[in-house]
Amino acid sequence: MNKIKTLAVAGALALSLGGAMALSSTPAHADIYGTDVSSHQQNYLANNWDFAIVKATEGTGYINPLMYSQSLQTQQNDKHLGYYHYLRSDSDVIAQARYFVSSLSAEDIANPNVTLWLDFEENPVDGNHFTGNEPKQFMDEVYRLTGKKVGLYTSYFFATGANGRFDWSDISDHPLWVAFYAYTGNSQLTPEIKAWAEEKMLNIPWWEKVTMYQYGDGDGYDWDYLYGDWSDLTGSADDNSSTVTPAPPVSNTTDTVSFNGVYVVDKWQSYGANWYARNNDMSVPVADYNNDMPVQSVTLTDRYGNALANQVAQGNNGAMEYFTLNDNYKVLSRVGNSIQIEMNGESVWLKVAYVK
CATH class of the missing domain: 2.40.50.670 (Target recognition domain of lytic exoenzyme)
Structure with a gap:
């Protein structure tokens, strides 16, 4: 997303990998990989992933100019689709929630397979500084307007409370998506990195486990791994169900x-x-x-x-x-x-x- 990440130094990673063991308690599931895209990714290649989370809005005055074309490409390639909002601390939270919802189509809101996310980070460039109450306020307003539960995207440091600064007990029932890179430029989830990352993901307060984690930012894309199945996010009984209701077929070329x-x-x-x-x-x-x-x-x-x-x-x-x-x-x-x-x-x- 907006380049949020927590980096582990190479030495710490080597030490962790050296002592990492396969977690027998890890539930079995199909591997599902995805990416998150904004205007920086232009016309990304949807068929390279199983899902894409598309940036929709930021604050109350910005809409991703490629939001529609990127989401359409995702749908037309029969990939799972989600949208995210980048939260600003200089704008009213409720107004941002309404702005985010207003950018979505009625079809996406009604589609249970389309997921919604909040990008919660602090960036010195835009001066974001939060109290920790904002995610709950944003999520409640979006749920009131759409009936959809919003997931949280944030850094490992923030997810673990930022040294006591945040308490996430009020949103611990929401999906959690954590950015935690082994090193910059990575685009591969090797068995060693996966074991190291998932061990970290099982040790976050308030959440029994994360929903997915972001393990790299190589080749111009963010690389994400869903720790479970898409149905865990949507409640759909069919993990491979399309992200969009099939459109009525065009009968012939003369339509x-x-x-x-x-x-x-x-x-x-x-x-x-x-x-x-x-x-x-x-x-x-x-x-x-x-x-x-x-x-x-x-x-x-x-x-x-x-x-x-x-x-x-x-x-x-x-x-x-x-x-x-x-x-x-x-x-x-x-x-x-x-x-x-x-x-x-x-x-x-x-x-x-x-x-x-």
Whole structure:
């Protein structure tokens, strides 16, 4: 996540590994590996992991611009999906909880296989400093709004109380995800590191065991191991159940949709040499390349839908601009309340409520 970690020095690790023994009390389970991603990972490779926890929000003013495309990639590759919020100490906790929930789709909130997490750390860059009461407040508000129990992501130092600073007895029934690296740059969970890490994970106050731990940050990714099964987080009887309800299949390649409204251009956006139009109501959150419409697909109009003689956009100069979408567009896929269509040869995601 935001580079939270507790590092064991090489000598201590060698000593621990030398004396580590296989824990016969460790319950048997399938190995499940995952990663957590933010805008830093861009378009990560979802098929490299069993699950991904996608950054959704931070504070009350930031949404991961790749949140939608990263979660969509996770779902389309049939991997388990979760979202996390990075908590700021300079913003109201309840407001942050509501902001986090507002970034999620109704489908993700309703889907029992989609998990939610709180990233709780202190970073000298942003000045975070907490009392320890914040996780409980955040978790309770999210549960009130969604019915979902929020898990805690934090460092080993914080999880063990930060030398008496924190008492986690009020959230000990929530999933715990601990960052505890043997060394930086690691991307392999060798038997030796696994035995060392899991011995540490069984000795955290308040929790009988952790749900998962983060064992490395190599190759530009965080590497996580689920100490159990995904069903331990969701209550699902099927460990391999899809993270998303399958979308209605597209019957054939002639399946098309059209639009009959007059829409406002909220923003013109350029990607390279190409320009795209964005309407905030139609676009799937959050705003990125995947849900902006190629300029060649829109017809500029007056407020009543009459095509303008001059089809040159005014740019983001504050002038109100209107447009229509006049073609029938090929449907590529449907997921929940979103639809993927082909516009001017490109894939665009929009809200299904706006098509007919």
